[in-house]
Amino acid sequence: MMTGYLRSDGRKGIRNLVVVAYLVECAHHVAREMVFPFREKGVHLLGFPGCYPNAYAHRMLRQLCTHPNVGATLLISLGCEGFHRGRLLEEIRATGRPAELLAIQEEGGTRRTIAEGQNWIAAARAQIAATPRTALGVDELIVGTVCGGSDATSGITANPAVGRAFDLLVQNGARAIFEETGELIGCEQIMAARAARPELAPALVACVDKAARYYTTMGHGSFAPGNAEGGLTTQEEKSMGAYSKSGNSPITGLLTPGDVPPRPGLYLLDVVPDGEVRWGFPNISDVQEIGELIACGSHLTLFTTGRGSVVGSAISPVIKICANPETYRRLSEDMDVNAGRILEGAATLDEVGREIYDRILRVAAGEKTASEALGHQEFSLVYKSFEPLGPACLP
Amino acid sequence: MSLTMHPTDPRLLRLHPADNVLTVIRALEAGERISVEGQEVVVAARLPLGHKLAARAIAAGEKIFKYGAPIGSATQAIAPGDHVHMHNLRSDYLPTFLRGESETVSR
Numbered sequence: 269m270m271t272g273y274l275r276s277d278g279r280k281g282i283r284n285l286v287v288v289a290y291l292v293e294c295a296h297h298v299a300r301e302m303v304f305p306f307r308e309k310g311v312h313l314l315g316f317p318g319c320y321p322n323a324y325a326h327r328m329l330r331q332l333c334t335h336p337n338v339g340a341t342l343l344i345s346l347g348c349e350g351f352h353r354g355r356l357l358e359e360i361r362a363t364g365r366p367a368e369l370l371a372i373q374e375e376g377g378t379r380r381t382i383a384e385g386q387n388w389i390a391a392a393r394a395q396i397a398a399t400p401r402t403a404l405g406v407d408e409l410i411v412g413t414v415c416g417g418s419d420a421t422s423g424i425t426a427n428p429a430v431g432r433a434f435d436l437l438v439q440n441g442a443r444a445i446f447e448e449t450g451e452l453i454g455c456e457q458i459m460a461a462r463a464a465r466p467e468l469a470p471a472l473v474a475c476v477d478k479a480a481r482y483y484t485t486m487g488h489g490s491f492a493p494g495n496a497e498g499g500l501t502t503q504e505e506k507s508m509g510a511y512s513k514s515g516n517s518p519i520t521g522l523l524t525p526g527d528v529p530p531r532p533g534l535y536l537l538d539v540v541p542d543g544e545v546r547w548g549f550p551n552i553s554d555v556q557e558i559g560e561l562i563a564c565g566s567h568l569t570l571f572t573t574g575r576g577s578v579v580g581s582a583i584s585p586v587i588k589i590c591a592n593p594e595t596y597r598r599l600s601e602d603m604d605v606n607a608g609r610i611l612e613g614a615a616t617l618d619e620v621g622r623e624i625y626d627r628i629l630r631v632a633a634g635e636k637t638a639s640e641a642l643g644h645q646e647f648s649l650v651y652k653s654f655e656p657l658g659p660a661c662l663p
Numbered sequence: 664m665s666l667t668m669h670p671t672d673p674r675l676l677r678l679h680p681a682d683n684v685l686t687v688i689r690a691l692e693a694g695e696r697i698s699v700e701g702q703e704v705v706v707a708a709r710l711p712l713g714h715k716l717a718a719r720a721i722a723a724g725e726k727i728f729k730y731g732a733p734i735g736s737a738t739q740a741i742a743p744g745d746h747v748h749m750h751n752l753r754s755d756y757l758p759t760f761l762r763g764e765s766e767t768v769s770r
Contacts, residue, residue, distance in 0.1 A: 420713035424686050428678055428730065454756040458732045499687070499713030501747070502754035505734035512678070512730050611688045611712070613673045 270633045272404030273339065276364030280404050281336035282567045282632045283310070285583065286392050288342045288385070289329055290315030291356075292349035298378055299344040302385040307643065311389055312582040314559075314647040321350045324541075324652040327526040331563040333360050333367070337583050339396030340366040342388055344381070347373030366392050407441030407532060409632060412561030412569045413513045414447065416554035419574030419592055420498035423509020425620070426572035426591035426607040432621025433570065433628065434515035434534065443529040445564055446514040447537035447557060449479040450488075450550065454504030455511045464518040464533065467660040471522050475538040485545040513572065522661040524654045525560035531663055537564060542655040555579055556648040558586060568631055570624065578602040580639025582647040585631050588638060589624060604638050672697040675716070679731030684715040684747050686729070697744070704744025715747040727752050 272280030288311060290299040296315060303313045314332060316325045333341040333356070341360050345353045353369055360367040368388050375381040413430050415422055434444045452459065456476040460469035491503050500506045520533025529535045539560055540550045551557050554577060558569050562584045569584060571577065574591040576599040590596040593608030600606075605624055609615040615623075631637055671677075674697075675685040685699070691710040696703060700718050710716065715729065721741040726733040735754045741747060 424676060424678065424688065424713065454754070455732070496749065499711070499715060499748070501715070501749055501752045502735040502756065504732075504754060504756045505729060508730045508732050508734060511732075516731070610676070613688075617676075617678070 270404040270629065271401040272408065273336070273399045274402045275336050275339075277334075279336040279565075280402065280408055281338070282404070282634070283337040283583075283585070284339050284396055284399055285337055286311045286340045286342070286389055286396065287333055287338045287583065288313050288344060288389070289333060290344045291351040291353050292319050292346050293317035294319075294346040294349065295344045295372060298372055298381050299385075301378075302344070302382045302389070305386070306389055306393075307645075309393070311393070312645050314582045314649070315344075316351065316649050318651055319349045319351075321352055322651050322653070324525065324654055325649055326352060326356065328559070328563050328649055330356060330359050331526045331528075331565075332559070332583060334363045334365065335562060335565065335583055337567065338365070339399055340392035342385055342392070343367070343369040344385065345369060345371040347371040366395055404632065405441070406437070406629070409437070409567050409628070410443045410445065410529060410565040411437055411628060412445040412447070412537070412558070412564065412566035413572070414554055414557045414561065414569060415510055415513065415572040416579075417573040417575035417577040418510075420500075421591040421608065421611060422572055422574040423506075423512065424591075425610040425617075426574070426589045427509055428512040429607045429610070429617050429620035429624060430513045430570050430572055430589060431515035432618055433624035434513065435517055436621065436625045437628070438515070438517040438532065438534050441532045443532055443535065443565075444515075444517075445523065445529065445535045445537050445561055445566060446511075447539050447561065448510055449476050449536070449538055449540055450483050451510040452476050452507050453480050454502070454507040458504075458508070459511070459519065459536070462519045464520045464663065465660070468519065468522065471658055471660050472519065472536060475522060475536070475540070478538075478542070479540045479550075482540050482545055482550060486549060488549070513570075520663050522657065523564055524657060525652070526563045527657065527662075528565040533663065537561065541652040543653055546653070547651045550652070552650060553648055555581070555646040556650065559647055559649060568628065570628075572607070576602065578639070578644070579646045580637065580642070580644025582645045585637045586639050586644070587624070587627055587631060602638050602642065670698045671700050675699065677718070678729060681731045682728045683718050683721055683725075684727055684729050685718050687712055687714045687716065699744045702743045704742075706744075707746065710746060717741045717743050717745045717747055719743050726755075
């Protein structure tokens with residue numbers, strides 16, 4: 269039986285972590301040094317490098333610091349950055365979690381802040397160790413998916429196998445989130461036909477149109493010569509390879525980073541900023557996308573890779589599903605599931621889909637993923653801006 | 664719709680029951696005689712991993728389905744076992760551009 273850590277807001281976590289969040293790059297070193305002795309003891313580091321305040325970054329940190337996998341949060345400020353640190357502290361405390369803010373300028377510098385922070389972390393770890401555990405059902409899980417380091421195998425093994433796992437999750441009442449609207453160009457009508465409500469369909473099309481405009485402005489194409497050599501013929505075929513991670517369930521809603529899906533079903537996460545093209549690439553790396561899925565409440569993330577990404581994440585475990593059997597053999601210590609067996613005739617898509625689903629349940633019950641065991645806790649957050657969701661987006 | 668009773672070479676993967684193309688998961692060599700959903704065909708040219716071939720006869724103008732979704736339309740009649748790629752499949756969405764040379768390969 270799976271159990272979860274019961275938080276005061278009623279949500280349940282599959283991990284019980286202390287988070288240390290720096291609120292400007294200038295506080296990063298102090299926060300990192302503070303965390304170092306605890307790095308394998310359930311204390312994770314994240315933060316925002318910018319000095320100027322940004323509503324998206326504030327919301328991201330609020331959602332991450334109050335994620336159900338997080339039991340306590342320590343905020344590290346330099347003291348003069350523009351981040352609305354007092355407000356963030358109050359928002360975290362309002363959820364009932366232990367939370368504290370240390371400003372380096374007020375504490376008296378690097379050493380004093382590190383020492384003070386480590387005392388606080390030690391006390392917080394003891395406090396959250398008493399967090400009650402309670403039965404956790406599949407229907408209480410939120411699972412995200414992302415792909416990275418893709419190759420010609422990604423779209424024929426790992427991605428469709430994740431789609432089958434997503435179908436099993438949705439059938440069992442979970443909430444499942446897919447994203448990468450920039451890689452769904454050409455699929456928007458196919459996707460619109462899967463909208464659970466007619467009024468949602470135009471919103472799904474509009475967010476892919478926005479991604480297409482954004483990437484065109486950035487001079488970033490999607491279909492490359494290597495794709496055709498790999499057997500892909502059309503833009504929609506390439507996009508379907510990424511899109512197949514979403515499975516075949518109806519699409520229940522559309523989210524922006526930080527929106528927690530309100531009820532069971534499949535959701536599309538829109539990660540491309542609204543408004544004029546202003547902040548550079550929508551996602552500078554896969555790690556940032558994983559952070560956005562976690563800010564939407566993902567308890568864990570399914571990461572498909574052909575060439576072999578090694579990343580994990582702060583806050584929520586990452587299950588890596590390797591599409592390419594040769595990559596799996598070379599990087600097996602970094603991988604959780606070998607979907608490349610499909611290419612060797614050793615497993616079917618349905619079998620690997622079931623294996624992924626079973627692995628989700630084991631990781632939710634506490635089993636460490638490959639990246640967790642190796643200590644991966646990547647995190648990245650940059651500037652963005654989003655408009656509020658329209659009324660058609662959520663069920 | 665089920666075609667599973669017909670033997671198909673194990674190097675070909677069906678991604679969805681509604682598909683009319685199969686995906687090569689281990690290379691097929693030129694001249695090989697293979698079975699494609701009950702039909703014997705000869706591989707015309709080497710087909711590496713990731714390429715597609717027709718699961719059945721496809722008429723000109725018919726939609727090509729992969730993952731159960733339309734990925735474009737046939738520009739000519741395609742026989743069972745034929746390679747399906749730039750020469751007989753066209754996007755219904757955007758022209759497919761090869762980045763770099765900006766060469767239009769499929770209108």
